[in-house]
Amino acid sequence: MNEQALSLKDLVKDFDGKRAVDNISFTVRRGDILGLLGPNGAGKTTTIRMVMNIIAPDAGHIEILGKNFSEKVKDRIGYLPEERGLYRKLQVMDTLLFMGELKGMKVAAIKERGRLLLKQFQLDGYEEKKVEELSKGMAQKLQFIITILHNPELLILDEPFSGLDPLNIELIKDIILSSKREGTTIIYSTHLMEYAEKTVDSLVMIDKGRKVLDGTLAEIKAEYGQKFVKIQYEGDARFVGALPYVKSWRDSGREMEVELADLSKREQLLRDLLEKVTVNGFLLSEPSLQNIFIRKVQEGERA
Amino acid sequence: MKKIFAVIKKEYKAIVKKKSFIIMTILTPVLMGGMMFVPVLLMKVGRTEKKIAVADFAGGYYQALTAKPTTRQEPGKPGFDLEGSMRKPRESEVAGLISFRPVKLNGRDAAAVVREYEQKVLKKEIDGLLLIPADVKSGRQVSYYATSISDFATNSFIASTLRTVISQQLLLEKQIDPAVVLEATRDVLVDTFKVKKEGTTKSSSGMDYIMSLFMMIILFGVLIGYGQMIMRGVLEEKSSRISELLISSAKSTHLFYGKVLGIGLAGLTQVALWILLSIILVSRFSGAVDASILSFLTPEIGLYFVVFFILGFFIYAIPYAIVGAAVNTDQEAQQFSTAIVWMMLIPYFIGFSATQNPNTTLALVASLIPIFSPILMFMRITASTPPLWQIVTSIALCSLTIWGLAWLGAKIFRVGMLMYGKKPTLGEILRWVRYK
Known part of the structure; x- marks a missing residue:
């Protein structure tokens, strides 16, 4: 079996002369959770739509579950689009039946798994209700049930957390993790990096259509993690930016995050600080994905 | 192919289960019957x-x-x-x-x-x-x-x-x-006999004319009604953002054909139920119905009605579906669908004269033009018996047109379904057809 669930190579897409996706390549290992991170408008949804063969790339190649995209492969993928919707007049169970059959499932199998999932999402008893009678949160749950109804090998979720309340976010996170335990490969996009941080195995960061970073979470944290120091202080600390061993720094006034060129310089930094300002706290820290992202984007702009 | 049946099933069930479908199915023959008897009754009572x-x-x-x-x-x-x-x-x-x-x-x-x-x-x-x-x-x-x-x-x-x-x-x-x-100065009465292959029957020419128009109005109404239903269905999928989910699950052609076929079957079911109910009503109250109506409604006419209903359905339904896929709001859809109704009105107006003079050159040529045939050729059949080659030609031309429309429709549907936001220009829509 192919190791890769998904592989993108040099993907390009232009819209009206504007480049929405610019030479993006990455791979996703089977069984992994990959986070596709980036701010709004970075090109996440366009990339996903190309993966789902909804729009055609202008250049590049996509291999999904070891093959080129085909009608048959659709049945093995669970896709949650960014733009969501259901037939308002259709009953809940009828919705599941229709969507399940579109994924090539048998009626009996749909009913069995459908009931199980409805129960799991606390929607049991709503089988006969029309979709328009459901609350917004319930409809979102139903949408998610449809995505995983056919036990897909690959889940592609575009902004799965957007518009959800905290309870449902937890629920979706649980489902993502339990799907992973069953061997499902999951790709999801989000602009909320703090969620990604807690679940993904690997990640791809994109900005303005370009990939700025990818790798496993462990690799990325290892690369950045050990060189960061968080300092709480009082006084004028602007001199820090000019210190030769400081690679980058972000000052928030009473707290700053400093990236050192070399971790061994941390004591030097502390000494230099103590001369000029009052230090209230000094802590080696792991950078947040948010900070890594901002740093990468700034680097890219400088280059 | 299994997926196309899933779509047909869903669309069919969605319509047939509607209350309005059940009410219209029962009410229409009753109202039609009423239209024949009530004026006389009202005259007496009122x-x-x-x-x-x-x-x-x-x-x-x-x-x-x-x-x-x-x-x-x-x-x-x-x-x-x-x-x-x-x-x-x-x-x-x-x-x-x-x-x-x-x-x-x-x-x-x-x-x-x-x-x-x-x-x-x-x-x-x-x-x-x-x-x-x-x-x-x-x-x-x-x-x-x-x-x-x-x-x-x-x-x-x-x-x-x-x-x-x-x-x-x-x-x-x-x-x-x-x-x-x-x-x-006593008047001379003309008894009219309609000569047909199955035999000559005495029938009143006025009644033939009325029945002919009557059937045309039913055909016209049903085609518009179901066409708009398809348009709204497609538009709903677009506006409620289901289309992306659908296209990620099945082929767009299957979705498109499944939808048109499913709604078409529902329409055919309704027409079949109307025919059935009418037969029951007529046999129940046959005494009260003019004998020339009965002689007009032969099985042959019924068969042609169904054939031309099916042809007409596809010829008008596909443009309606295309409109639904191409536009974004109900208002825009209304503008386009008005254009389709006008297109359907042309054969309707030619039809008024065609029932009286079914074999003029105008009637013949117009009844062979595919977008007019379903209504006009059917009218000519009810009014007289056109040569078989003309009927066959019109059916063949219609089928060809439907084939072309289906190809075109599937292409536009594929792109249009995923286009939200601005109203596309005609040029853009034509560009969609060339997309792969």
């Missing part, structure tokens, strides 16, 4: 007795008005009243419901009588005053005063009765026997 005062300055006419209209109903209508012959049955009904009473003149002039009776009319003591002047024979003018003067049946009853009386008086003065004139 009339109240009228009291009309007659101021007869000429003398002798009051008696003529109150005489029982016995001789007037003989077959072979009297020539005195040629133009009135269509109204005869109505007038006879009217006659029984009008009671005339004489006005005592006592040497008063017309103006005084009118003044007095204006008050009585306003107080509703009587319904009207009929003033017959002394020179009615030469002047041929009478006056009728009433609060309601729109009762044509009453007016024409008065006019034709007076005319008959005057004519008879004139003939007698010239010493001609009115019976001779009556006989000499």
